[in-house]
Amino acid sequence: MTMIERNLESSNLDNRTDKDILVEVKNLKKYFPIKGGILKRTIGQVKAVDGVSFSIIKGETLGVVGESGSGKSTLGRVILRLLDPTEGNVVFDDVDISYLSQRKIRPQRKDMQIVFQDPFASLNSKMSVGQLVEEPLIVQGLLSKKDRVKQVSEIITKVGLRKGDLQKYPHEFSGGQRQRISIARALVVNPKFVICDEPVSALDVSIQAQVLNLMKDLQEELGLTYLFIAHDLSVVKHISDRVAVMYLGRFVELASKKALYNNALHPYTRALLSSIPVIDIDKEPAKKVEKIKLQGDLPSPANPPSGCTFRTRCPYAYDRCTSEVPELIELEENHFVACHLYTEK
Template structure:
């Protein structure tokens, strides 16, 4: 395989917990706690896990919308961490984001045309008639019409708003798009339309995706490889077929056992996890999954498992050491 397009090494993000009159730091929420992965040119890497596991924070760290506490994010060999504002602005032409909430991510005071034009104006890539032509082109690409440019976002449905968000992300001809649960707020029938649109755009514009979601069926449909996150760490990363056919980490096995099957007669053994997800402000020692793991060993309670490569797939579990 070629060199990674995006390479993430030991990425961490700790948010301070402030207490008292003087707002002293009493601890940290370990939202992302040592994440490693690579994304290759033209592929879609899916990132799944329960709410609060650090998926969205990882996406924002990738684009430097949040400054990491520690670690590296390399884009085509260049480390984005520590870049100054002007350097990051140039890099952001190549990296855009589609946000989860199509209602909150669009400014209600701007027309659709102004929303799409904003990145073009900031980066001075089009003016006048050229800008208007580009807006019309982007609206048509995402399945909307030129006359929609003069309307406001509140006049559109959720699916149409997400199309507007995708058009805005495409305005600068990016190479990478981080899609942060782009269909989770949409009806099921609209979800498939947006997913199919994103696949068509990927082929048309040679895009690379980091696709963040909690719906395993959606991730399976669009992704080439899938990473499974638990409490700020990736516990398994593999090709989607390998992951669904033979999940190795106990957490991945439990997640996949909960996916409903269309055949009501098919028998499926459900793995029910005991207990609740621990707090990221006070994660367990050793393997963070050990309080809920059905295959827990004494070693799991004290020693953090290594995220290791096993014939092209990665897993962090003492069962395979």
């Protein structure tokens, strides 16, 4: 068994209460205007996030998966208020931050951090590692100089680097080491919630395992809550407690990791799962998974199909799918799906 395959125990999601919820998203939308003509008037909208609702429990990891262009990264940025929502609400730690001014939201910033996909692009190449990791503490006005130095030294060792690395610059490190620096930079202010936006997709598979295990260890040690965005379902499987499948700005399925991977309900989820390579390393024959090949490409979020947005690629689409948007309903306990196949009238 490889490091990435070690057992990661899920939270007890069935016994949660309102007090356990750290992040609550209600009917969140983010539309980007399309400008055209000489006067640059708005002639359309890109519906990057189109009415998403969910909650994240303290200490859990919620994975969000989907193809490129499904709106995953935009969702993460709107939750952090790096982008303003078009509609809907984001409640973080019992505070509605949806439309707060940048001045009023600043106290929340230290509790909400993000780790980006490309560590080299997100790190200032002119700053040393020590300066990069200390910067969030300075911006937030936290700690004295002496205490900041101590905090930086402690977090840099927690992510697996040496104190001597603080004097070096980002170009002197490998991709995996640079991502460790990004993680240290995000965690140095002791946040409660971290959005991980494809944090291992640019790394080699062996390095991915190391970084994922590091993130899980830090979560347990520091009591962190993650929103883990990825397109690789095998990565999401090994770090998430629950998984949400996103398609063209909407969630089409949301369930515990076990329920989703063992009993996927939505045709899109089944297609994604069937694309995961399976290597039989046991003596027993591997369970055969029917390969589902989707037809066509992801439609444009500027002109999504009517009704169910997945209908143009779905092998089971019928008349109702063209006119009615399926709601995300709880078909089984804590297992939500948005598909007319399960709500036929």
